[in-house]
Amino acid sequence: MRPFTKHTGLAAPLDLANVDTDMIIPKQFLKSIKRTGFGKNLFDELRYEDEGQPDQECTGRPIREDFVLNQARYQGASVLLARQNFGCGSSREHAPWALDDYGFRSVIAPSFADIFYNNCFKNGLLPIVLAPEEIDQLFAEVTAKEGAEVIVDLDAQTVTSPSGEVFEFLVDTFRKHCLLNGLDDIGLTLQQEDSIHRFEEKRMAAAPWLFLSRGQ
Template identity: 60%
Template sequence: MQKFTKLSGIAAPMPLVNIDTDMIIPKQFLKTIKRSGLGVHLFDEMRYDQDGNEIADFVLNQPQYRAAQILVAGENFGCGSSREHAPWAIADFGITCVIAPSYADIFYNNCFKNGILPIALPQEQVDVLMKDAEKGANARIEVDLEAQTITSSDGETFHFEVDAFKKHCLMNGLDDIGLTLEKADAIAGFETRASAARPWV
């Protein structure tokens, strides 16, 4: 998993509440167990018409937001079923930070395990960043995980809270497997001692 320390990127505005995981990645794309390749189907039913053509006025189809790395959205983002494909699709598209007033718990935790920083801010601060994002490619929002700050293109700074352990994992690029591998020497030592003590196992 890639480390997340600082990000300066274009933010896509999506002023919708209750964006659920089926909107993020519809159920027909859940057959894969690969994390890659799902970005093209992110928000599939809003991005494409029934013939597979792009819907021009959808935010991620607009030229200024095709390279967005930040998503600014409404409250209760990631609600619905607990599919991990939702953060997979977001990350595969290239978005590594979501800013919203609140999140569904399972989605929120899944983000950290997939290299995405979900930031919860008061609604009035999200409103400021939403307006900033609406400026398009000329407005870049800066996110500093170490300092736990977001800075708008106008220089307005907001502080956000994040769990210390989750912050550590993101800043060091550690998912659950990475955390386990940090203990590789201790695990190997245990296995050696166990084999010597119980050679019949």
């Protein structure tokens, strides 16, 4: 996994609550068996006027001019400012894959849905929860000045607004450690192989019916 340490980037404000994963990446794109290539269809129904198809070339499709990512001033944005309950709905990891593939490195919102929040960490995408008033201020600053950048520092656990105001955020120690170092958490879990085997033996004795072969 690509590590995340400190990132400075253009912030795009998506002023919409309860953005669900169907909005982030609509279902027709879930037919892919790959992890990459979802960026061009990120927010497909919000970005384009027509219905997108998998493997379709997106240049030339009619775009929704008013959508934030279609505005010239937000081209190249790598930090997404969002509203409450971002990422609700389906567990599709295609949502963080699409955000990552588009070029986002961090999403900042007042709250996230659990599964989406979790999925972000597996992909080097940092979800940050800030207080609603801090989010409001970031929205105001980012919309007020074109080219406004924010600084996200995972090690210090801070977000610096365009005007220089610093907001602190919380993150689990283990997740932070994995993200800072780009660690593969399967490898880390497998270091506990003996503990897992010991647990499994105990469980097998207590509930042997859970360990029978299924057959075909």
